[in-house]
Amino acid sequence: RKEVEQDPGPFNVPEGATVAFNCTYSNSASQSFFWYRQDCRKEPKLLMSVYSSGNEDGRFTAQLNRASQYISLLIRDSKLSDSATYLCVVNGLGDGTASKLTFGTGTRLQVTL
Amino acid sequence: EAQVTQNPRYLITVTGKKLTVTCSQNMNHEYMSWYRQDPGLGLRQIYYSMNVEVTDKGDVPEGYKVSRKEKRNFPLILESPSPNQTSLYFCASSPLEGLDGIYEQYFGPGTRLTVT
Numbered sequence: 001r002k003e004v005e006q007d008p009g010p011f012n013v014p015e016g017a018t019v020a021f022n023c024t025y026s027n028s029a030s031q032s033f034f035w036y037r038q039d040c041r042k043e044p045k046l047l048m049s050v051y052s053s054g055n056e057d058g059r060f061t062a063q064l065n066r067a068s069q070y071i072s073l074l075i076r077d078s079k080l081s082d083s084a085t086y087l088c089v090v091n092g093l094g095d096g097t098a099s100k101l102t103f104g105t106g107t108r109l110q111v112t113l
Numbered sequence: 114e115a116q117v118t119q120n121p122r123y124l125i126t127v128t129g130k131k132l133t134v135t136c137s138q139n140m141n142h143e144y145m146s147w148y149r150q151d152p153g154l155g156l157r158q159i160y161y162s163m164n165v166e167v168t169d170k171g172d173v174p175e176g177y178k179v180s181r182k183e184k185r186n187f188p189l190i191l192e193s194p195s196p197n198q199t200s201l202y203f204c205a206s207s208p209l210e211g212l213d214g215i216y217e218q219y220f221g222p223g224t225r226l227t228v229t
Contacts, residue, residue, distance in 0.1 A: 008153075032216070043203055043220035044156070087156070091216075100171075101218065103148075105155035 001026050004090050006104035013111055017078050021107045023088030024070045031092035033064055033071045038085045038106065047073075047086070078111045085109070115140045119204050119221035126194060127229055134189045134224050136204030144207040145187040146171070146218070147179065149200040156203065162187055163209065194228045201225050 006023045013019045025033075033050035048055065050062040050071050061074040075082055088104035117138045126132055138145065146161040148171075158171030162181040176198055178190040187206075191198060204221040 034217075041201065041223070041225075043222055044218075045220070046217045049216065100158065100161075101146075102158075103156040105153065 003102050004088055004104040006088050006107045010108040010110050013078055015111055015113055018076045020072055020074045021086055022070050022072050023104050025090045030090045034089040035073050036087040036089055038087055044087055080111050083109055083111045117204055117206055117219050117221035119224050123225050125227045128195055129193050132191050136187045137185050138206040142206035143209045146205045147189045148203045151200050196228050199228050
């Protein structure tokens with residue numbers, strides 16, 4: 001089983017739709033969680049951190065479920081500019097290396113007119 | 114402007130010809146890291162450094178070397194490149210905070226390497 005697993009997609013949605021991505025992680029000792037956004041062949045950029053209580057930033061909502069070991073990202077009112085690959089990132093997989101970030105392979109989102 | 118820079122951005126080379134990809138950050142970050150990105154495999158960590166003169170292997174260190182002689186620079190060295198090292202490479206830096214260590218990583222623009 002991969003340490004961090006995501007559905008690769010692509011998710012093709014019309015503008016204005018709501019779309020949700022999930023990401024599962026294998027190690028229950030993982031400490032912190034993030035969503036990064038990556039545009040085609042460009043560098044990843046932090047979209048948002050994921051807190052235990054859930055957090056929202058405009059149209060984006062991130063949630064963490066430690067019991068089931070998954071995190072989610074919800075995008076409301078999708079825009080064409082949201083088209084990108086969304087990377088799930090987990091920090092500190094319990095082997096003593098809290099300095100290690102592990103990236104999922106990403107979920108590709110395509111928003112269309 | 115706060116940034117991570119990498120050079121070169123594109124490189125085509127031949128098997129066995131030593132090369133260095135430079136990485137520099139101007140944010141005084143303690144933590145720096147190298148990743149490679151391949152289709153279907155995502156970003157995989159090659160090496161990382163917690164501070165000057167402190168480096169450690171990531172998930173795929175074979176065939177690579179790094180050094181951290183100054184805080185701002187973290188070059189990636191391929192002593193004898195092979196075609197399976199053809200990839201998109203990213204350097205990243207981050208401040209170290211608290212017990213968890215790593216929060217936001219700032220990435221360089223990437224280096225596309227082709228080894229023939």
